[in-house]
Amino acid sequence: MSLEIDGIGISFGGIKAVDDVSFTAKPGEVTSIIGPNGAGKTTLFNLVSGVYAASAGRVRIDGKDVTGLPAHALARRGMARTFQNLQVFPQMSALDNVMTGCHMQEKSNLLADLLGLGPARRETDRSRASAMAALERAGLAELAHRPASEMSYGQLKRLEIARALVTGCTILLLDEPAAGCNAVETREVDDLIHAIADEGKTVVLIEHDMRMVMRISSHIVVLDQGRKIAEGGPEDIRTDPHVIAAYLGAHGAAEAEAAAHA
Numbered sequence: 001m002s003l004e005i006d007g008i009g010i011s012f013g014g015i016k017a018v019d020d021v022s023f024t025a026k027p028g029e030v031t032s033i034i035g036p037n038g039a040g041k042t043t044l045f046n047l048v049s050g051v052y053a054a055s056a057g058r059v060r061i062d063g064k065d066v067t068g069l070p071a072h073a074l075a076r077r078g079m080a081r082t083f084q085n086l087q088v089f090p091q092m093s094a095l096d097n098v099m100t101g102c103h104m105q106e107k108s109n110l111l112a113d114l115l116g117l118g119p120a121r122r123e124t125d126r127s128r129a130s131a132m133a134a135l136e137r138a139g140l141a142e143l144a145h146r147p148a149s150e151m152s153y154g155q156l157k158r159l160e161i162a163r164a165l166v167t168g169c170t171i172l173l174l175d176e177p178a179a180g181c182n183a184v185e186t187r188e189v190d191d192l193i194h195a196i197a198d199e200g201k202t203v204v205l206i207e208h209d210m211r212m213v214m215r216i217s218s219h220i221v222v223l224d225q226g227r228k229i230a231e232g233g234p235e236d237i238r239t240d241p242h243v244i245a246a247y248l249g250a251h252g253a254a255e256a257e258a259a260a261h262a
């Protein structure tokens with residue numbers, strides 16, 4: 001499903017944190033949001049995912065207006081999100097962590113579930129099977145019954161993606177999916193994101209790692225001080241003078257160039 005952001009904005013104390021931003025993220029593509037610290041990337045995610053109410057603009061999923069819907073209503077329309085900081089339960093198994101993502105769709109009653117009653121029981125079995133499939137998808141099936149506390153950082157980042165996938169989402173928002181990962185872990189996250197997009201899902205991510213952004217993005221949107229200053233394919237962005245001036249700087253441009261030849 002396509003995600004259309006149309007002139008969205010919000011101010012905090014008179015400061016426009018996100019100002020008249022528009023772009024469309026398409027199914028089967030990875031759209032990356034980049035920009036310097038404080039550019040408005042996370043605020044944009046918060047607007048799109050129903051955490052903040054926009055003061056201007058619209059959000060549409062496949063042409064249907066979903067502006068202002070709360071997170072759970074957006075989840076029912078196929079949107080899932082991960083956060084910048086890890087949100088896992090360390091003492092719980094990988095499988096149970098992913099199963100916490102199932103509750104968005106579940107109608108089961110906790111008491112009935114505890115008593116082991118039929119429909120609730122079947123619902124839980126279904127959730128467990130979906131969670132296991134999501135773990136397999138993320139290359140974590142072997143760790144399903146291990147506590148999250150035993151997993152490496154890269155595995156935890158993929159665990160969070162698995163938890164978003166288990167909702168059956170068609171639009172996936174990932175806030176810095178490779179932050180804190182080493183080069184090998186970043187590649188594993190890359191591969192997973194690629195595979196998810198190849199399945200036809202719409203992936204939107206925020207990422208600071210320019211090598212990763214240039215490698216995996218079909219489309220890049222650049223924010224600076226709340227405004228969109230450029231958008232296009234990796235090659236357009238790499239060579240855009242506004243982007244080089246406002247964001248990449250000499251160091252970032254060299255990194256992006258190196259990524260192009262990696």
Ligand SMILES: Nc1ncnc2c1ncn2[C@@H]1O[C@H](COP(=O)(O)OP(=O)(O)OP(=O)(O)O)[C@@H](O)[C@H]1O
Nearest residue numbers: 012013017018035036037038039040041042043044
């Ligand atoms: N809840 C809030 N109240 C007040 N100001 C806020 C709030 N959330 C964000 N801001 C401000 O909005 C601006 C954009 O912040 P945001 O966190 O979206 O940037 P970012 O691009 O995600 O930065 P980073 O790369 O550091 O995560 C900043 O000036 C920030 O201080």
